[in-house]
Amino acid sequence: MPNIIQAVRGTQDYYPEEMAVxxxxxxxxxxxxxxxxYQEYDGPFLERFELYAAKSGAELVEKQSYVFEDRGGERIxxxxxxxxxxxxxxxxxxxQLTYPLRWWSFGPFWRYEKPQKGRTxxxxxxxxxxxxxxxxxxxxxxxxxxxSFLKTIGLGANEAQILVNNRQLMQAELEVLxxxxxxxxxxxxxxxxxxxxxxxxxxxxGSELGLDAAQLLGIEKLLTxxxxxxxxxxLQRFFTAVEAQGAADYVRYAPHIIRGLDYYTGTVFxxxxxxxxxxxxxxxxxxxxxxxxxxxxxxxxxxxxVGNVVISLLLQALGHAPDVSxxxxxxxxxxxxxxxxxxxxxxxxLRAAGLxxxxxxxxxxxxxxxxxxxxxxAKLVLVLGPDEVAQNTVNVKDLRxxxxxxxxxxxxxxxxxxxxx
RNA sequence: GUGGAUGUAGCUCAAUCGGCAGAGCACCGCAUUGUGGAUGCGGUGGUUGCGGGUUCGAUUCCCGUCAUCCACCCCA
Numbered sequence: 001m002p003n004i005i006q007a008v009r010g011t012q013d014y015y016p017e018e019m020a021v022x023x024x025x026x027x028x029x030x031x032x033x034x035x036x037x038y039q040e041y042d043g044p045f046l047e048r049f050e051l052y053a054a055k056s057g058a059e060l061v062e063k064q065s066y067v068f069e070d071r072g073g074e075r076i077x078x079x080x081x082x083x084x085x086x087x088x089x090x091x092x093x094x095x096q097l098t099y100p101l102r103w104w105s106f107g108p109f110w111r112y113e114k115p116q117k118g119r120t121x122x123x124x125x126x127x128x129x130x131x132x133x134x135x136x137x138x139x140x141x142x143x144x145x146x147x148s149f150l151k152t153i154g155l156g157a158n159e160a161q162i163l164v165n166n167r168q169l170m171q172a173e174l175e176v177l178x179x180x181x182x183x184x185x186x187x188x189x190x191x192x193x194x195x196x197x198x199x200x201x202x203x204x205x206g207s208e209l210g211l212d213a214a215q216l217l218g219i220e221k222l223l224t225x226x227x228x229x230x231x232x233x234x235l236q237r238f239f240t241a242v243e244a245q246g247a248a249d250y251v252r253y254a255p256h257i258i259r260g261l262d263y264y265t266g267t268v269f270x271x272x273x274x275x276x277x278x279x280x281x282x283x284x285x286x287x288x289x290x291x292x293x294x295x296x297x298x299x300x301x302x303x304x305x306v307g308n309v310v311i312s313l314l315l316q317a318l319g320h321a322p323d324v325s326x327x328x329x330x331x332x333x334x335x336x337x338x339x340x341x342x343x344x345x346x347x348x349x350l351r352a353a354g355l356x357x358x359x360x361x362x363x364x365x366x367x368x369x370x371x372x373x374x375x376x377x378a379k380l381v382l383v384l385g386p387d388e389v390a391q392n393t394v395n396v397k398d399l400r401x402x403x404x405x406x407x408x409x410x411x412x413x414x415x416x417x418x419x420x421x
Numbered sequence: 422g423u424g425g426a427u428g429u430a431g432c433u434c435a436a437u438c439g440g441c442a443g444a445g446c447a448c449c450g451c452a453u454u455g456u457g458g459a460u461g462c463g464g465u466g467g468u469u470g471c472g473g474g475u476u477c478g479a480u481u482c483c484c485g486u487c488a489u490c491c492a493c494c495c496c497a
Contacts, residue, residue, distance in 0.1 A: 006470095006488070063422070064495075081497085109497080114422080117490070118497085125497055196493090282497065307497025335455075366456050374457040385455060399457065 010113070010121025012309075021312050022124065024322045025153070026106050029126040029306070032149045033104040036141065038128060041103045043085030049075040051084045051294065064111040078110040082127040082305065083263070083287065084294060090131055091296025099132025099299075118279050118310040129303025131291075136234045139267040139286055139302050140241030146271060146282065146304060147242075147250035153311070154320035160281060163254035164269040167285075169232040170222075170258065177218040183209065185262070187219070192258045194223055222255055229253040238267060263287045269304065278314050282306035328356035329420050331373035335385040337363045343384050346394065353413035355420075374399055380419060 007013060014022060030040070049067055066078035079085060082105060090097065105127045113119060128145060130138050143162055150160050170191070171184060179187050186209050194202060206216045222228060229235040235253070242251050251269075259268040268285030272278075284304020291299040315321050330350065334343045340363065347359045358376060360369050366383070373381045383395040394412050397404035398419060407415050 009488075111496075113495070115489080116492095119495090120497095123497065280497070305497060310497065333456085365454075367453070368457095370457040372457085378457095381456075383455070387455085395455085397456065402457090404456080 008121075010115040012120050012122065018312075021315075021322060022308055025126075025308055025311065028149065028152050029104070029106055029128075032145060032152055033128055035148070036102065036145050038102040038104045038145075040105060041089070042105050042107055043079070043082060043089060045079055045108065046076050047079050047085060047088075049077045051088060052077060052080065064113055066110045066112055080109055080111045082107075082109070082125065083129070083290065083303065086127070086129060086131070086303075087290040087294045087296070087301075090291050090299060090301075091294050094291075094296050094299070097132075100138070101129070101131040103131070104128040118313055120309055124308040126306040126308075127303060128305075129301055131301040131303075132299055133302075134286075134288060134300035136237035136267070137241045139234075140238045140245070142284065142302050142304060143238070143242055143251050143269055144245045144247040146269070146284075146306075147247035149306070150250060150271065150281075153315065155314070155318070157249040158274060159318055160250070160271055160273050160314075162251045162269050162271045163257045164229075164235070164238070164251060164267065165253065165255060165257040166229070166232050166235050166238075166267045167258065167264055168266055169228065169235065170255075173222055173228070173231075174219075177215050179211070179215060187211070188258045191219065191223065191256055194256050225255055226253060228255050234267065259283060259285055263290050263293070265289055267302070273314055273318075277317070278310050281310050281314065327377040328358040329377075329379040330355055330357045330382065330416060331369075331376060331378035331380070332357060332359050332382045332384070333366060333369040333373070334360050334363045335366070335383060339363075339384060339386075339389070342389065346382070346384055350413055350416065355413065355416060370397075380416060 012018070033040070049065075052065065065080045068076055070076050086103070090101065106124065108122060109125050110122050112121060115121060128142065130142060143164065146162050150157075150162075167188075170188070171180075174180065174184055174187060190202070190206055190209065193205075197205065203216055206219070211219075229239070239248070239251070239253070242248055257268055257270050259270070264285040265288045266286035268283075270283040271281040273281065282304055284302070286300070286302040288300040289298065290301065291297070312321075332343050332347045332350075334340050344359060347357045350357045358373075358378060360372065370381060379398065379400055381397045381399060383397070385395070388394055388406065391406065392409050393406040394409055395404060395406050396412075396416070396419070
C-alpha cells in the first residue's frame, strides 16, 4: 500500500458502488427535469478566467478556482460553477433562442478548497435554469422542481426543507434601517452568518462594519420575523404558485437566507436537511444581470445547483441509499472442462434473448461457483451438466428461495424472464 | 488560507512505563468430487501513512511531510 500513488487531494474514486449512486442521481435529475419540460445541455469544462472574474463571488474566483496558463499563454480556468457559462452561451446566441429557455445539465466542477466531509475539490453538480422569464411564477417553478427532486429521491418534507427569501425585500428593509450602498453586501454577509456565530461575536462583527445598536437590533428583529414575506408581492405570488403545484410542504420562508454569490438579484433559496447535520444540499435563485455582465443584452434568469456529494451522504445517513447492485441476475456455471463451450453458447443464447448473464470462466468446483454467483448478486444460477444435456434441459436454482428445477431448453429464456419479473 | 485531532492487516480497532505487532469481521482452504448463505477447524495477509531524529531497542518520544476528519473561511 505505501507504494500506491495517491489520488489527487480532494478527488473521489467512484468504485462501482459509488458510481451506481451517482448514475442513479443523474437518472433522477433527468427524470425530474424532463417532467417539467427542461432540455439537457452542457458547457465546456475549461473556460477563460475572465468569464468568472467580475461575476462570481470574489472568494470563488480568486481563491477557489483552478487557474493555469495553457501552452498558448491563455489563462484557463477549470469551471468552478456553470452559471457564467450558461450566461455566455445565451449571450452568444441571444437572438436565435426561443424564450423562456428551460435547460438543465449534470457534470463535473472543480474548486480548490480544503476538503472536508461533504466538500471535495472535484464534484458533480446538477444545474437547472429558466432563462428569459422574470416572474414569481418562474421562481416558483424552480422551487417546485427542487421539491419534486427531493421527493423523487426519497427525502420527505420532514427530512429536508427548501428555505426561501428575497434579496429585494431584504434590501428595502435594510434601507429603512439606513443601510445601503457598499455596506449592504457586507450586511448580507452578516445576515448569512447569523446562525453560525454566537450572539456576541455576531454583534461584534456588526459593530466592526459600522452598524449602530439600533441597526443591529433592527436586523435581529427582521431575522425573527417569519411573516416578513407578506410585505413582498413577489413572495406572495411565489408561495401561491408553489402551493398550487403541491410543493408547499417542502418550501417555507426564512429571513436569514441570503446566498453568498454576488449575482443573485431577487428570490433566493437553499435546501437543508432538517436535522441540521450537513451543509446545504443545494442553493439557487434569481440572477437577472448575469447575461448582461458577460456582454449580452439583459436577460432575466432563475435557477439552482445541486452537488452530488452532500446529497449522497444524506441519503446514506437517512437510509435512503438506492439498492444498486447492477450485476447480471443470471449466472451460468461451468460443470466440467468439456462443457465449457456448451455453457458459453447457452450464455450467448440467453443474451440474444435480451437477458443479462454472467459466465463463469472455468470448471471450478460448483461450490465455489455458487459462492461467486451469490456474492455477485445473481438471483438465478444455471447448471448445464451431463444429466441436463442428456435430457435437453437446464437446471435453474433460485438463490433467493433456494428452490431449483430443471427447465426444458426451448422454454428457458421465457421461464427465466418470468422468474425475474 | 487559519486553528485543532487522527493515521497499526482489505474493514473496525487493541498493544501496560519505550521491550517478540494482536483480535473480531472479511478473504482462502478443508469438513462437503452436482449446489451459495449457517457451523466447526485450519490458513494467507503488516515497510505500524511516508522520511528523518533520540535510544541497546520506537506502534509508543521528537521534528518534518502527506492524507483523512473537525472548527473557522467559503460553498454544491
